Amino acid sequence: MSVLVYVLNILLLAGMVWVLRKQSYTSSLGYAFYPGLVFKLSCGVLLGLLYQYHYGAGDTLTYFNGSLQLTALARQDSGAYLRLLLFNDFGSEALRASLPFTSFPDFSNSFFIIKIISLLNLLTGSSYYLNALYFSLFSFWGSAKLAAILSKYYPEARAAAIIAFLFFPSIIFWGSGLLKDGIMMGSMCWLVAFALELGKGQPVKPITLILLPFMLYIFVRMKLFLAAVLLPVLLAYLLIRWLAKYKPAFRKVGVQVMVLLMMTVLAGAALTQIGVIYNLDFIFEQVVKNHEVLLAQSLHGPHISLDNLEPTFASMLRHASEAFLSSIYRPFVWESRQSLYLLTGAENLLLLVLTVLSIASFVNGKYKVSLFYVALLIYILVAATMIGLSTPNFGSLSRYRIAFLPFLVYLLLQSYYARLVMERVAAAYTRLKARKTTHL
Known part of the structure; x- marks a missing residue:
């Protein structure tokens, strides 16, 4: 994979971090924002290394290997790929049999994750670790928002919110990387933060209304x-x-x-x-x-x-x-x-x-x-x-x-x-x- 792909994706990730840091609610996190972010992204990489070099197998590698097949299909036949992506139309039993978690594709959250990763592959050049950084950043987004909103409405428990959602070891480690757990955590925390703001009488912003159905779908699907x-x-x-x-x-x-x-x-x-x-x-x-x-x-x-x-x-x-x-x-x-x-x-x-x-x-x-x-x-x-x-x-x-x-x-x-x-x-x-x- 070319260096250019890495550079462009790192710049895109940095831009997403910049946008996230500019959100008004992140001011509640103070100096904890960047250490929490670095910890989260690092755990996403470490999780991949653990499964690849220590276990040698696991869900994260199965998801990624399955996504490579879908990405290859996208490059060979974009129409067939879109039909599979949107309607779970495999086109042939041979393709279906070669993919994991396809017994009940309409209900399988694991196969859903494989499809998401296959889309990311088109952006990242099928880089496992770049994909892991995107997943980890999504998880951090929801976690950081909830920690910030909790800090805003319960300032006496600010340290508790920051430690629980940004620094508690197992929570951060297993909520990072190329696993469905991180996607679940990001959407779940975002929804809890939304409910807390709504319950406290905070006006709903247009961007929040746009994101709400997406976060609901992701959480329910996961x-x-x-x-x-x-x-x-x-x-x-x-x-x-x-x-x-x-x-x-x-x-x-x-x-x-x-x-x-x-x-x-x-x-x-x-x-x-x-x-x-x-x-x-x-x-x-x-x-x-x-x-x-x-x-x-x-x-x-x-x-x-x-x-x-x-x-x-x-x-x-x-x-x-x-x-x-x-x-x-x-x-x-x-x-x-x-x-x-x-x-x-x-x-x-x-x-x-x-x-x-x-x-x-x-x-x-x-x-x-x-x-x-x-x-x-x-x-x-x-x-x-x-x-x-x-x-x-x-x-x-x-x-x-x-x-x-x-x-x-x-x-x-x-x-x-x-x-x-x-x-x-x-x-x-x-x-x-x-x-x-x-x-x-």
């Missing part, structure tokens, strides 16, 4: 079951905020939270009844199928073991607490000596400590409660349980849980005692820096 949880929660939040404008009784935070919890309970009851009437056991069957497939790949190492998991509501409910806790706090540091598991275990130990500090803050009345935070907590509870039930493999779990982990880290980091620790660490760092400056 993770339908997560969208089925998060979007109703955000709609309930917006409905209660709208009612608060016209009904004085809804302006009290306690009332808002109670209404949201009642809506959640009623929604759960309604779904249960719908499942009974329309026999939606196939959803549970899919969860169990995913669990069994990943479990078969995990027996050689540490994994979540949910004994006698069955495709019934009663069985799911019985295993829910174990699945929820395991998806957040496992693997433990002692469960494996493999380097990646040790790193994940150390991070999970930190999450456990932060959880204890948050519980202590709540018990002592030193934790701020808001409708938005409760909405995030409801989403975390449901998403973590669903992912824990369907994903016993800790390698896959590390990736999939970024769908809820940044929100959890954000809530945990802003507890009174966690903020006290961060303030003391920051003060110690400032004193140390001042001493070094004095000696110089």
Whole structure:
């Protein structure tokens, strides 16, 4: 590939960064913007190196290799490529059989990602790492916007937002590079930021209205079951905020939270009844199928073991607490000596400590409660349980849980005692820096 292609793409990426930095909301990030960006882009490259030279295989390489076939088709027969891109018309069974994830192309988010990468290939000259930079920048866009909007409306928790969405290691690493998880994260964070701004009475800009359907489509296409949880929660939040404008009784935070919890309970009851009437056991069957497939790949190492998991509501409910806790706090540091598991275990130990500090803050009345935070907590509870039930493999779990982990880290980091620790660490760092400056 010519040097010119690299130069042009680097200039285009730099232009996108410049436009992003000029957005008014990014001022809330201060000096964290560029370090966060560099960390994100670097993780996108490192993820590719990890899969290419350590694992030798993986989804990211499968996506890229599949995209090369589509890009070759685009150069040979643009009409056939467009028909495949828009209508999943393969033209021949031979082509379909040669491509991955084509059993159900209309529903496969993996095949959708392959098509996106094939389009990028036309711009990047089929460079894996240039594609990874574009994916990482999209993910950073959504994450940075949400961190900035949270910093604007909850300035006392600015450090928590910046750490959770821009610097928490596993969140940034698995939310980068040429994987569908980064695309999911970028669109998800953008939508949450939009809902928060709308709920706070911020006027909607024309460009936001243009981007909204695109972000909704991407998020739903990437993770339908997560969208089925998060979007109703955000709609309930917006409905209660709208009612608060016209009904004085809804302006009290306690009332808002109670209404949201009642809506959640009623929604759960309604779904249960719908499942009974329309026999939606196939959803549970899919969860169990995913669990069994990943479990078969995990027996050689540490994994979540949910004994006698069955495709019934009663069985799911019985295993829910174990699945929820395991998806957040496992693997433990002692469960494996493999380097990646040790790193994940150390991070999970930190999450456990932060959880204890948050519980202590709540018990002592030193934790701020808001409708938005409760909405995030409801989403975390449901998403973590669903992912824990369907994903016993800790390698896959590390990736999939970024769908809820940044929100959890954000809530945990802003507890009174966690903020006290961060303030003391920051003060110690400032004193140390001042001493070094004095000696110089």
